[in-house]
Amino acid sequence: MSKSYDVVGIGNAMVDIISHGDDDFLANMGITKGIMQLIERDRAELLYASMQDRVQAPGGSVGNTMSGIGSLGLKTAFVGRVKDDPLGQFYAAKMVEEGTAFPNPPVADDPNPTSRSMIFVSPDGERSMNTYLGAGAEFSGEDVDISVMEDTRYLFLEGYLYDKDKGKEAFQKSAAACRHAGGQAGISLSDPFCVDRHRDSFRTLIEDEMDFVIGNEAEWLSMYETTDLATAMNEAALVCPIVVCTRSGAPVIIRSDDQEVQVPVREVTPVDATGAGDQFAAGFIYGLATGQTLETCGKMGVAAAAEVIRHIGPRPKRSLKIIFAEEGLI
Numbered sequence: 001m002s003k004s005y006d007v008v009g010i011g012n013a014m015v016d017i018i019s020h021g022d023d024d025f026l027a028n029m030g031i032t033k034g035i036m037q038l039i040e041r042d043r044a045e046l047l048y049a050s051m052q053d054r055v056q057a058p059g060g061s062v063g064n065t066m067s068g069i070g071s072l073g074l075k076t077a078f079v080g081r082v083k084d085d086p087l088g089q090f091y092a093a094k095m096v097e098e099g100t101a102f103p104n105p106p107v108a109d110d111p112n113p114t115s116r117s118m119i120f121v122s123p124d125g126e127r128s129m130n131t132y133l134g135a136g137a138e139f140s141g142e143d144v145d146i147s148v149m150e151d152t153r154y155l156f157l158e159g160y161l162y163d164k165d166k167g168k169e170a171f172q173k174s175a176a177a178c179r180h181a182g183g184q185a186g187i188s189l190s191d192p193f194c195v196d197r198h199r200d201s202f203r204t205l206i207e208d209e210m211d212f213v214i215g216n217e218a219e220w221l222s223m224y225e226t227t228d229l230a231t232a233m234n235e236a237a238l239v240c241p242i243v244v245c246t247r248s249g250a251p252v253i254i255r256s257d258d259q260e261v262q263v264p265v266r267e268v269t270p271v272d273a274t275g276a277g278d279q280f281a282a283g284f285i286y287g288l289a290t291g292q293t294l295e296t297c298g299k300m301g302v303a304a305a306a307e308v309i310r311h312i313g314p315r316p317k318r319s320l321k322i323i324f325a326e327e328g329l330i
Contacts, residue, residue, distance in 0.1 A: 077100060157174070
């Protein structure tokens, strides 16, 4: 059965805005060095105005994943909410320019500006992130075009959007439509605190609507309220066909039915770990969508993550296709 898309992602459409800022600048602006802080609109506008040498790029966790999958030659779309303002227009246009469709037009009457993360890079390479959740975090069932969900082989959801009830409703609606039309749906758990807040709903979603779930060790331990990873993975594997656990430098664990695959990770000293999880997901889902074994899917994820942590920025700079070919994966 032919579909317009191989993979559709839903997430917070976030513009990354990168600028330089030395320690004096950070202190003057009251920015805590080296961490991610959520900020309100007024603060976002103040920091944006203070940036001297702005470089803008479309970001957001699942947006980054779709970019990686699209660069490998699959047909991708990213569904997110942006306001019809300069940053929203930039985000939509840039995704399309990079080869990922952006089916939802910017919203003219959204009271919130487009989501943005203002990242100040210090001379020592440390990144201080100031994130305004904006319009993207207001994604709801009204933003879901059922025809797009029915027209994809794979759907990938961003756990961060699960923080609001309307996000939960949007995910259930999207996943049900995708699967009803013969597709498969998966989610990234995104954040252990997100799991803490919505554990029961996450468990229900995974059991009822998910074909694959990608999380890290902290997220899986939180999900099943245990300190033993094997216990958590066993619980998850009972209700979901494919469960994946990334563990920084330790081997990735993939469970499917009674099968367990461990994929070793080569040690790479990260220049910038931003986007490692997003590109792991890109490689893994590319493997699923092209019919690879679970071990090869895992190796593709690991290779994509290793590429992106070697440089500043959350999207691949070297072609993932060339990297996969060098490693004998394609």
